[in-house]
Amino acid sequence: MSLSYLWSRSFLTSRPFLWLLFWCNLVGTVYGYIWYGGQLEYTLNYHPAWQIVFVPDSPTASLFFTISIAFLLYP
Template sequence: MLNWFIYLLKTPFMLWSVLIINILGTVYGYIWYGYQLKETPAIFLIFVPDSPTASLFFVFVLIGFIMKKNFKLFEALAIVTLVKYGIWAVVMNILTLLETGYLPIEGYMLIFSHGAMAVQGVLYSPYYRFTIWHLVIAGVWTLHNDVIDYVFKMMPWYGSLIKYMPQIGYFTFWLSIFSIAIAYYFSVRKDRQKLSLN
């Protein structure tokens, strides 16, 4: 059953459907960050909208799949950041609910959509072809982003959670390590399952 579903993921209908969903989600994500981006110094702009940039990486991966190609660096960047920021947003929204006792409907939508982000990044891993060096670059990008967020204080605005920035920064660092490890396990190790796009 699982193998049948994995093969279904590469069908044109599924690839185009997931591509359109990710394009819409990416656009919405950049709009969501609009207020923060207006107050962000230009030098940090590329590092602030974490989740939409992760889904943008995946958009390029899906375009490659539709063309029967592997854009390897985008694949590495996509799986690491989709897993990381997918899980991160789910945790932050749950923490917001626990902290304030309330979560707007948008918060529940973010839990669902970001959880799906993390899952899709892993589901497509049998079709990735990136190497350890692509993963090293993705890892450097991801950990550097943590420095920008928590040393230069560019982390996403989450209202009442700002007072927990040191603890969230520590959690995020280890979430980055976990996401890099997930990418290695599903996409780089020699005995992993590989499937052809053709």
């Protein structure tokens, strides 16, 4: 297997690779929200509720990426 195959469209869009990507991102997203838990509680207690979506920047981005991978897996 050559290195160029690992960057090919056929490899990057294969179902086993997408499933691996999905589960890794899902676990990372859950851990990210656990990591930001204290900041989320602080924001809910001392700031307006609409600001809660801006606290966990990285887990929210990986959540949207995980959702988009799910759409690729389930057409």
